[in-house]
Amino acid sequence: MTPGIRPGAVDDAAGEERFLELITSDSRVEPTDWMPEAYRKTLVRQISQHAHSEIIGMQPEGNWITRAPSLKRKAILMAKVQDEAGHGLYLYSAAQTLGTDRDTMFEQLITGAAKYSSIFNYLTPTWADMGSIGWLVDGAAICNQVPLCRASYGPYARAMVRICKEESFHQRQGFEILLALMNGSESQRAMAQESVNRWYAPALMMFGPPDADSPNSRQSMDWKIKRFSNDELRQRFVDMLVPQAEALGVTLPDPDLKWNEERGHYDFGELDWSEFYDVLKGNGQANAVRLNTRRAAHEGGAWVREAARAYADKQAAAAADLELAS
Numbered sequence: 001m002t003p004g005i006r007p008g009a010v011d012d013a014a015g016e017e018r019f020l021e022l023i024t025s026d027s028r029v030e031p032t033d034w035m036p037e038a039y040r041k042t043l044v045r046q047i048s049q050h051a052h053s054e055i056i057g058m059q060p061e062g063n064w065i066t067r068a069p070s071l072k073r074k075a076i077l078m079a080k081v082q083d084e085a086g087h088g089l090y091l092y093s094a095a096q097t098l099g100t101d102r103d104t105m106f107e108q109l110i111t112g113a114a115k116y117s118s119i120f121n122y123l124t125p126t127w128a129d130m131g132s133i134g135w136l137v138d139g140a141a142i143c144n145q146v147p148l149c150r151a152s153y154g155p156y157a158r159a160m161v162r163i164c165k166e167e168s169f170h171q172r173q174g175f176e177i178l179l180a181l182m183n184g185s186e187s188q189r190a191m192a193q194e195s196v197n198r199w200y201a202p203a204l205m206m207f208g209p210p211d212a213d214s215p216n217s218r219q220s221m222d223w224k225i226k227r228f229s230n231d232e233l234r235q236r237f238v239d240m241l242v243p244q245a246e247a248l249g250v251t252l253p254d255p256d257l258k259w260n261e262e263r264g265h266y267d268f269g270e271l272d273w274s275e276f277y278d279v280l281k282g283n284g285q286a287n288a289v290r291l292n293t294r295r296a297a298h299e300g301g302a303w304v305r306e307a308a309r310a311y312a313d314k315q316a317a318a319a320a321d322l323e324l325a326s
């Protein structure tokens with residue numbers, strides 16, 4: 001249990017009434033408020049998966065830091081990857097307020113017990129992939145995460161505000177990488193298009209399975225954790241992408257993509273959900289490499305954690321001595 005956090009009594013009728021009132025009135029639930037165990041559990045699940053995604057999500061781009069085409073691109077990419085680490089830390093902190101400690105969450109990640117976003121199990125063989133990740137992956141992340149700034153759980157919603165500001169910068173830098181390539185040589189344009197071809201469908205799958213196959217959506221929407229369903233957000237994302245693709249001059253790889261006057265939205269083709277579930281089962285291009293890299297980083301960092309603990313113990317002992325002496 002995280003020190004300082006008091007989870008309300010399990011069968012607290014007054015607490016339950018207050019919880020329902022907070023949800024109904026669109027107010028925020030805070031760590032010390034009573035909350036149903038299922039609400040706590042679903043929040044820990046979603047927030048920790050989100051944190052793991054940010055941490056694992058550093059790898060596909062980290063792969064390009066040493067090979068970025070200029071000093072400027074290298075500096076931007078390093079800053080972006082560092083931002084993702086920060087997002088992971090805010091989110092782990094938000095999850096800790098629900099009573100699950102960080103070591104437990106790390107353990108779940110490195111043993112493969114926890115999920116993280118499917119998208120980070122795809123490889124990044126070309127520089128254009130840095131553009132596609134920014135434009136499509138961060139773009140999908142923003143669409144999904146802006147409504148989370150209004151999630152009913154206070155610490156999660158507040159963490160999301162800063163994350164979304166940074167994600168929107170990330171999305172623009174990805175767009176700009178692709179724009180530079182599209183204004184470049186024939187082979188640079190081909191590289192950008194080829195990359196968009198690979199990332200488009202996996203980015204659409206980031207929103208999760210279709211509503212009919214999403215076991216958690218209904219309850220999470222009733223609790224105002226999620227504000228929109230997976231399909232609603234996916235549609236919003238496609239509608240946002242089409243004019244941006246036109247501005248870039250890239251073609252979105254979907255022959256069924258067309259404006260539907262009646263619906264006031266773009267229609268788009270069926271996604272290959274068997275690929276999504278296969279990636280979730282661990283059979284994506286990079287599942288093994290992502291987990292092995294994370295595990296090695298965790299083990300390699302053991303001495304830093306030990307040193308930090310020893311330093312904290314020393315500081316605490318010194319403070320206690322000072323108190324005794326005074």
Ligand code: FAQ
Pocket residue numbers: 045046049050051053054057058084115116117118119133137138141144145205206207208209213214215216217220226230280
């Ligand atoms: N990948 O019932 P639902 C980023 C799982 S951060 C893997 O619909 P829910 C920033 C789901 O967990 C990207 N698993 O679930 C960045 C559930 O399994 P469970 C991460 C997925 O929770 C950019 C099962 O399928 N963003 O990109 C995925 O209501 C660039 C059934 O699904 C977030 O985590 C998936 N794509 O809705 C970083 C946002 N989709 O847990 C670096 C917060 C679904 O029952 C570089 N999360 N599953 O075993 C959410 O909004 C929600 O959790 C959803 C899923 C929408 C992801």
